[in-house]
Amino acid sequence: MNYFADLLGFLVRTYSIEVMLVITTFILAYRLVKAALQALYISLAPFPPTQFGFNGKLVYVDDSPSSEVFLNHKYELAAKPDFIFKVGWNRYAAVEYKSRKGAVTQSDINQLKAATLAARSRWNVVEGYVITSNKRCRLEFGSNASIYNSIKKQHMAAKAIKILNQKPRLRSDNRCNNCGYRHHCHPDI
Template sequence: MTGFLASALLLFAIAVVILWHRLKRSDALGIDGRLIWVDDGRRTKPFFNARYKVFGKPDLLYRVNGGVLAVEYKSRNGPIFESDIVQAKCAALSARGDQYKVSRILVKTGQAEKYITLPRSDRALYREIESATILARKAKNGEAVPCLPAPRKCRSCAYRDHCRESAGN
């Protein structure tokens, strides 16, 4: 019986050490990894991927098992929109252009979070955001782009009171 008790105590101690180690390594977002880059706002230069000519910067980069995790945090309490995911993918592709091997993204709002595993190749990742990138370039160049009003998105838009196309009014 004493041998059994000693074995049980040893297993319990090992479990406590493993649990403590895991909790110590994860941060306030629950990410098990090491923070390696932070967007400090306007002072922080965006990443650039020269091959695909995209700029972007995630909010955070973590070194995790399997590569780098890019985090895009939205302060709103609403859902995650497709545009949030496209923005995070663009930031990941941009960071890859500066030698950060981003393999996953986390898009997080006050009420939701979504992890997405990215394609290994930059080309495949760019294909996922190419249509949005083309629209953004057209808008930047002053070209007319299609308006895609969505009631949930329009309700939280800062321009909804001045927009003729708003679906939230």
């Protein structure tokens, strides 16, 4: 897009209004044709239904410890979503699957957001799903900054635990007893 803006700026300084109108019309026509081709692509090549209740083509699955880890250097995040599906023209969806029954928790959503930020180093992830055995939560994602700001506090706490070997406090509401990582923080539980 910068190319078009630079070109338009040059033309404004150099040529008449008529030439600028022709160029502007060309740019608008280009954008319309691109949007129409994207819509045509999606309508002519629909994606198959997934086991998660939306249409998409599987492009990544975290099925082994050696699966690719995605890195976001700007936010210092590394993560592996459970699945990534192509859902449109340069549009992808991340999925975090939880085999448990029950509600989707805020920590599940935060995990999806972190995985999305990391996966955006390779794919344009625009939506995500947290899926349990009986619940499903869909999220649409905005900018990287807005996603990170929503998980920044938890990310900083996780970094402190990992880098500084700081242990989180033992919670009085028994959440630690149900956490899959409780033995890392509190081996005596």
